[in-house]
Amino acid sequence: MARKTSQTQRMVVTIAAWTIGFLIFLPILWTIILSFKTEGDAIKTPLEVLSAPWTTASYAEVQSRSNYAGHFMNSVIISVGSTIIALIIAIPAAWAMAFQPGKRTKDLLMWMLSTKMMPAVGVLIPIYLLFRDFGLLDTRIGLTVIMTLINLPIVIWMLYTYFREIPSEILEASRMDGASLKNEILYVLTPMAVPGIASTMLLNVILAWNEAFWTLQLTTSKAAPLTQFIASYSSPEGLFYAKLSAASTMAIAPILILGWFSQKQLVRGLTFGAVK
Amino acid sequence: MGQITLTKVRKAFGEAEVIPGIDLQINDGEFVVFVGPSGCGKSTLLRLIAGLEDITSGKIEIDGREATNAAPAERGLAMVFQSYALYPHMSVRKNIAFPLKMAGMSDADQTAKVENAARILNLTNYLDRRPGQLSGGQRQRVAIGRAIVREPAAFLFDEPLSNLDAALRVTMRQEITELHHNLKTTMIYVTHDQVEAMTMADKIVVLQAGRVEQVGSPLELYNEPANLFVAGFIGSPKMNFVTGEHAARHGAATIGVRPEHVDVTPDGIWEGRVILAEHLGSDTFLKVDTRDVGEMTVRVSGEMRLGHGDTVRLQPRPDRIYRFAEDGKALK
Amino acid sequence: MGQITLTKVRKAFGEAEVIPGIDLQINDGEFVVFVGPSGCGKSTLLRLIAGLEDITSGKIEIDGREATNAAPAERGLAMVFQSYALYPHMSVRKNIAFPLKMAGMSDADQTAKVENAARILNLTNYLDRRPGQLSGGQRQRVAIGRAIVREPAAFLFDEPLSNLDAALRVTMRQEITELHHNLKTTMIYVTHDQVEAMTMADKIVVLQAGRVEQVGSPLELYNEPANLFVAGFIGSPKMNFVTGEHAARHGAATIGVRPEHVDVTPDGIWEGRVILAEHLGSDTFLKVDTRDVGEMTVRVSGEMRLGHGDTVRLQPRPDRIYRFAEDGKALK
Amino acid sequence: EELTIATVNNGDMIIMQKLSPEWEKATGNKINWVILEENVLRQRVTTDIATKGGQFDVMTIGSYEAPIWGKAGWLLPLDDLGEGYDYPDLIPSVAAGLSADGKLMAVPFYAESSFTMYRKDLFDAAGLTMPEQPTYADIAGFAEKLTDKSKEQYGICLRGKPGWGENMAFLGTLVNTNGGQWFDMDWKPQIESEAWKTAINWYVDAMTKYGPPGAVNNGYNENLSLFQTGKCAIWIDATSSAGRVYDPNQSQVSDKVSFTAAPQATSPEGSAWFWAWSLAIPASSTKAEAAKSFINWATSKDYIKLVGEKDGWVAVPPGTRLSTYALPEYQKAAPFAATVLDAIQSADPAKPTKDPVPYTGIQYVAIPEFQGIGTFVGQQIAAALAGQTTVDAALQASQAYATTEMTRSGYIK
Amino acid sequence: MATAHSRALARLMVSPAVILLLLWMIVPLGMTIYFSFLRYNLLMPGMESWTGFDNYYYFVTQASFWVALKNTLMLVLGVLCITVIGGILLALLLNQPFFGQGIVRVMVIAPFFVMPTVSALVWKNFFMNPVNGMFAHIAKALGMQPFDFFAQMPLGSIILIVAWSWLPFATLILLTALQSLDSEQMEAAEMDGAGWMSRFYHLTLPHLTRSITVVILIQTIFLLSVFAEILVTTNGGPGNASTNLPYLVYQQSLLSFDVGGGSAGGIIAVILANIVAIFLMRMIGKNLDA
Ligand SMILES: Nc1ncnc2c1ncn2[C@@H]1O[C@H](COP(=O)(O)OP(=O)(O)OP(=O)(O)O)[C@@H](O)[C@H]1O
Ligand SMILES: Nc1ncnc2c1ncn2[C@@H]1O[C@H](COP(=O)(O)OP(=O)(O)OP(=O)(O)O)[C@@H](O)[C@H]1O
């Protein structure tokens, strides 16, 4: 339907979209702006804030108080690590459910999802005790395991929906061509599902990165990710807007940048089988 | 090299018996076509032979060796799928080389084989493209290439041309025929298009509801259909059937005449009104509503200036009347 | 009631001029088919008439009234899309009733109209199904039903049968022809299948690269193609073309003979070897490699016991030789 | 060795963190800091010590936890910090508050009572004078006169954020001085008593009329920044704020602020609270020696000097050592020193209320169940402050809850 | 592709995932169930004793429980309403051609990447704070009284913050769905005389139902356990006006350290979540198979 959308209509849409987009983005933008102001300027009225001089003092302050690099590395290791492990477990499971579906497949999938509805606070003490006994408190391994388990259902579901879009004939062809199951998954299925796997990975890195309950409860310092870093600024005393902004910016910047760079990939994959 | 024997092969999906029991012998080097209406079990039978489904009971032998429980890859067969089933993330070269790689062949040997296959199939210039960058016909050729390099005992084709447009279908079907001429390997080809069946097969197997209705060469089936079903299925347009009095006059429960064996002459025995006239230039197809024997389809070569509503008289060629008994069996 | 006139209609997508300027007159009640190779602008032209695209310049009149800038719904035309474009979440009944509902018709009237259309199209038993539960042919009929109920001035069809399999295509094309007989409404039908064009049209418009190559009845186009393009496009199998000395002998740059106008006789003028023989029972198609005039396709009625490698002599029927000038125009 | 130290994100602790490399350099040890907001810290630390998770080598705990945990045997006694650690110099009431069974279980990092801070300039401008020992009636009167919402000037700032360590800290003292108590001698909750009603009604009334908007979410930190930016005329809160509002680096009102004792109503007992943030070592710690060395350093006289020299004398952790108050530099820099010392020394957790009670603690009750009850009551009162329920209803719900809890725990037979 | 061999293999392939999730569910849940029958205060070790269903009784009979239940549902429904309706509108808008589409999309998607603690902090301090927040500044500039978000509409404010985080997710899924809407269908409807509204109501909306169900399912999973936003902003208050079930369980087990009561609450929350889950699955199952 490529008829002339009148120029005015296009302008209206442009203005509306930009306005709404800007409003949605404003909280983040404002945080970034405040992080470059002094504490005194940061609590002034918006116009005064904008005209105040810029400074990176808050970043320096935050940097001197916290081991940002350490938290950052922990976040990366835990979120990426848990995603990769989840993928390794989920790919075969999703393969089986997509290409060898049984009567129970759907129920199984739904059961898996329902494990995500378990409220974390309810099981904290048991998990804490278990972690203590296995020496997993404040270890990256421990947290990675938890993140893996939390995200596994979503990973399986997403992969399952991608795999179902792959014609089973292709897998049969590879079987006729003499591929073993391992080769079938390794050389044919996985590469074909790369876009889906990539967006699954992204979504799960984001979810793991932002997870703020288990990360806070089960780590102290050595394995503490950025959620812990931000927790120490969450209600500090006195004038604190600039420092809080700087810390917030530092905590969300990596994932925001990753998200922006890969948004096409992410958006393409975010359908959960909802688009036929 | 390429002899396949099915003995009492039966297949049921749960309750549903799709193939109640088939015996079939396919000889080395033959081009065998399975035809039949949709859902009759053609694909299932092919997949049983390929090993992609377990048979419920019975025996499959390939080159005299029992293969009933062998894995697909062990049977030495190659399959070309309807949807081509190319690996979209691999180049044409890699697609064709894939079975060789799986067999652990050295890179040099792979290259040699792939290039030979590409030459045969006219794909040399496309070896580095991805399947997505190829036309339908080229994709089909890649799928065949992947089958060829394995030098299988037999090729299995499941409606390989049904995704192509009419013109390309004609070309590709000629290419496959030519390939068979050159390779002389056994080929089993599934289609529901009877033109393909007629033009390609050495031997046609007509299936209905999982049962073999007739096995024979194309012209055998055209000239001597074993029963009503085969008679109606083979030939296009479809054979006209007449029952009742007119059939009884020929000592049969049903008689059949093919549209190309009915002439329009002023002294024809059946009179009728033209209800549809399709003028193709080369032929004219008439649908004639006769009082005596119902609707008749007639094919006339060349142009015939007839239109809707004209009255004509039709005369079947007497040596071309097929006779069938009550139970549908052909009468000799 | 259904007369459409295009005057100097031009369409460009940005830089690309898809239709450089077309004048066309479609009379009331006519069945007009647009044919042409892929990408020649058939769909675009149809969509310009429907109002789904703006024309760049020119004028469209429907029943004598200027409609160039009218909205699609105002033009009183109905369109049937290639993909059927049924509303998947509505029942067949609701699908058909949709245009009536949009026009604000009362429920009772809607029901009456829908049931009438369903009766015409043999859909009465499927009225409560969803499109997803219908076969391809039935879906096509629903799409037509949705068009019929509006009692449009003209129907527009864009390759309505190209998603159906061969057998169904034949049936549906006869149904549409019959519908036209009954309704006598103008129909504009786009296809690239020349069999459809030949069998359905009152008038065929052959397009190439957005330009009209020839307008005429099917047999006019078959018998008197205006140029090489039309000659090659109309008729199946394709006309054989010969250039050079043999053509010069007929006083033309190129001559053409249709496969059905070449006879196999011992005293034919061209000698050649059969490289492909397709036996359909009713016909035999030969591809013959001649020394004199290259590859020739020949159609022989009935069976002819010839195979790969046999030598034959071919004789074109002298009154059926088409002659073309250097620039492709037909010579009279 | 590597020590993991959990602490609150208060200014004094952040200074400690900033100075800690000195100790690291001197001893060759390394510290991993876990700095959290008070609520989260308390929850993390409690979970860990109660389950013997062993994640922390040094914990920052309050005077509420120290005796309870000490009794439970969860903490390492700290009465052997070595030669130079001048125990008698610790303010005796502070040390007593952190002891269990006569042993010091945690050493104070800073201690505080509560008092009244007010804006001298505003009082002068309005022609008001603050008495030495104000009453709550006085305070309400002043607040009324000093409120000018159009200029974002609010007569009084008080804690509103629910939590036993937040709004209930202040409200505890308000109830006490009105003659109320948490429990009677039979551990029966007294929350629906007249004293409570008077106290809470005064609070809700004053805050609604003269308080800043959003008061229900104002904890200590929020009020501090309100006061520092000149938005409050009167603020009754911790004595440890003195340094912060007096520090020109942090405060816009440093030269306009004065201090006096916490207001009283009918009874002087428990009118000002007592709290000490202190450092303790879990009994399970495997790095006790290093931990002790750190604690010694961080609570020593030398540390106080170090802070004084590096960050200014106003910023030194108050309320722990008598010697601090004897330092001339400190007296000069912090004119409020005497007021503070006075308040701390007179706050007696052992006699918190007018009538006798079976518990210790002024603004808290030193039993494990108190956290839950205190938090619940704090929430109810916050709801009353936000206008979502009435004071009476809030107190009634609180009474019911406390009764249930005390019954479940077996205090009420 | 269904030979006996491959089916056995399939079972083998799902088993690691199934076993892991089973362990993940059974072990902590089992321990929680065990604790829920104990009188177990973390601060009084060694005093654990069997109490039967007491913990459940106390948990359910406290007034906060019903409020929390209501708040949990309000929170889920509120956020779902905002994100689904807002998401549809936003997706419709972004699906139009306009200048700078890429940039606007980047801006709209951004909140999804912000961790819940940060978004709560940002909203609470920089925007909704009645003294220094941007809304207060704007209100004052317009001569109005600043609105005290967390006191006047605590749950509403939290819904707003959570909805802001999830709006991009809903928008993206719905936008992808919109882009898959067959343009011929739209044209057909246009030929049939359907106006903009009719096309939206009769075609677009039904086309989106699948995606809407998916959005609802996924978001519900996460919304049932919203926690960080409440912890950072209102601490469940004032009173219990913004306490949801997870937060109530948190209060019980980690603020009062009543592990027994908290465990009972946890089990009740699990049961309720599963009721919601079953309800959702029914709905989804139907919609996803169609
Ligand atoms: N996996 C399966 N489970 C149950 N029934 C099946 C299965 N596969 C095929 N069938 C049934 O077996 C019968 C034969 O199917 P098959 O695919 O072999 O038919 P076909 O002849 O290839 O048809 P078409 O020409 O449409 O491809 C059909 O009725 C089909 O419904
Ligand atoms: N929206 C568009 N923008 C730019 N070019 C277009 C657009 N629509 C069609 N075209 C171009 O216009 C030409 C004619 O397209 P059209 O769809 O009319 O061809 P057609 O004859 O219908 O072909 P087919 O038989 O493949 O359907 C093509 O070259 C096509 O690429």
Ligand SMILES: [Mg+2]
């Ligand atoms: Mg099939």
Ligand SMILES: [Mg+2]
């Ligand atoms: Mg087209």
